[in-house]
Amino acid sequence: MSRIGVDLGGTKVEAILIDDNGIVEARERIATPRFEYEATVETVARLVETLDQSAGRRCRVGAGTPGAVEPSTGLMKNCNSTWLNRRPLLGDLTRRLGERVRLANDADCFALSESVDGAAAGAHTSFGVILGTGVGGGFVAHGRLIQGPNGISGEWGHTPLPYFRSDADELEGRLDDRPCYCGRVNCVETFLSGPGLARTHNALWGEAREPRDIAAATDPNGRRTVELYCRQLARSLAQIVNVIDPEIIVLGGGVSEISALYRRVPELWGPYVFSESVNTRLLPAVHGATSGVRGAAWLWPADYNSDSNH
Numbered sequence: 001m002s003r004i005g006v007d008l009g010g011t012k013v014e015a016i017l018i019d020d021n022g023i024v025e026a027r028e029r030i031a032t033p034r035f036e037y038e039a040t041v042e043t044v045a046r047l048v049e050t051l052d053q054s055a056g057r058r059c060r061v062g063a064g065t066p067g068a069v070e071p072s073t074g075l076m077k078n079c080n081s082t083w084l085n086r087r088p089l090l091g092d093l094t095r096r097l098g099e100r101v102r103l104a105n106d107a108d109c110f111a112l113s114e115s116v117d118g119a120a121a122g123a124h125t126s127f128g129v130i131l132g133t134g135v136g137g138g139f140v141a142h143g144r145l146i147q148g149p150n151g152i153s154g155e156w157g158h159t160p161l162p163y164f165r166s167d168a169d170e171l172e173g174r175l176d177d178r179p180c181y182c183g184r185v186n187c188v189e190t191f192l193s194g195p196g197l198a199r200t201h202n203a204l205w206g207e208a209r210e211p212r213d214i215a216a217a218t219d220p221n222g223r224r225t226v227e228l229y230c231r232q233l234a235r236s237l238a239q240i241v242n243v244i245d246p247e248i249i250v251l252g253g254g255v256s257e258i259s260a261l262y263r264r265v266p267e268l269w270g271p272y273v274f275s276e277s278v279n280t281r282l283l284p285a286v287h288g289a290t291s292g293v294r295g296a297a298w299l300w301p302a303d304y305n306s307d308s309n310h
């Protein structure tokens with residue numbers, strides 16, 4: 001039976017109708033009403049109703065959002081789309097659409113999508129990573145998202161960059177401390193996001209370049225920036241391997257398109273992993289930019305009707 005997935009992004013809201021086999025039957029997309037909470041709720045509701053009409057019935061709805069629901073209050077938190085914070089988004093969507101809505105963090109939806117039928121299909125455990133405007137992550141075990149009492153599972157983007165300034169380039173380039181919007185300093189996100197990559201390049205070489213341009217660079221400066229990025233990513237992912245030991249780590253988001261990551265990072269992460277050999281595999285996302293909306297839909301699994309444990 002088909003279900004609806006919604007990806008509530010900072011610039012656009014995308015929604016799909018998807019069947020049990022992962023075939024997308026209909027797709028809708030509209031600009032996000034930025035800084036207008038009530039209009040955002042209404043926009044999501046109307047997209048869902050449009051896809052209900054395509055399906056000929058009221059479907060179950062999964063929605064991926066920035067940030068998370070604070071379990072103790074039901075209010076949104078940690079959203080970079082700040083107009084959602086401290087709002088009862090799940091409650092308001094349920095009131096508008098009925099008891100058929102599930103919400104999850106957008107990076108969690110990405111991880112779930114790649115686990116269901118993407119790069120991590122068939123793996124018992126996987127960690128999905130978004131390397132984009134921000135940095136997020138999600139952990140899937142045995143087909144289920146791991147979600148905890150704080151609603152922040154997988155949020156390694158706001159942990160400190162491990163071994164900062166242990167690397168010669170970080171010293172030679174005199175990378176300054178990086179305050180993060182979250183109030184902390186030197187969060188992984190401030191180095192491994194697209195803007196973080198551009199900031200590192202500027203600090204090393206005094207050149208203002210777009211992350212996309214650095215990612216595709218063939219000149220020595222650009223390549224050396226990417227090499228430092230690989231070392232930072234290797235140190236950061238090694239901590240994930242140490243804690244949850246996933247079979248597969250899947251990378252998504254704009255920066256994940258740097259093909260060198262998949263060769264260099266596994267060459268570099270060994271010294272930081274508490275094991276003589278590292279069997280974890282690092283892979284690019286299969287579904288790319290559509291993983292968020294697909295994973296949101298999979299918040300209602302294909303076997304939902306036959307498995308009462310969900």
Ligand SMILES: [Zn+2]
Nearest residue numbers: 158180182187
């Ligand atoms: Zn932070």
